[in-house]
Amino acid sequence: MLAGTSAIAELPNDPALPALVAIRAVGLAAAIPALELEGCPVEFAVRGYTAGSRVTIEVRAEQRRFAIKAYADDPAPEAELYTVLAAAGLSSDAAVRVPPLLAWNRELRVLAIGWLGDPRRRN
DSSP: OOOSHHHHHHSSOOOOHHHHHHHHHHHHHHHHGGOOOOTTTTEEEEEEEEEEEEEEEEEETEEEEEEEESSSSOOHHHHHHHHHHHHTTTTSSSSSSOOOEEEEEEETTTTEEETTTTTOOOO
């Protein structure tokens, strides 16, 4: 689904998830500008959803593929874990890898992480 009005309408309408509220209101590029998606066509696919708690969305934007993980609670501990694991070299080409943290916003309670196995991922 494309990131126009119809695609955003496909996202859950859950006021407990501030990131979803922002994405539905202004679009992903404006909600999380650190992803540098301005002007890019974006496709969403909801991969997991627990009402009032969390959602995981697969995002494809041009040659990029990543996940948006939005929460009702503060994801700072998870963001910190991704940062520590990346510092240990586990977000590169190590035998054991974790997805890289692309962006996060404490106020919106959202993380953007790379998609493992995607050769086009941006670190």
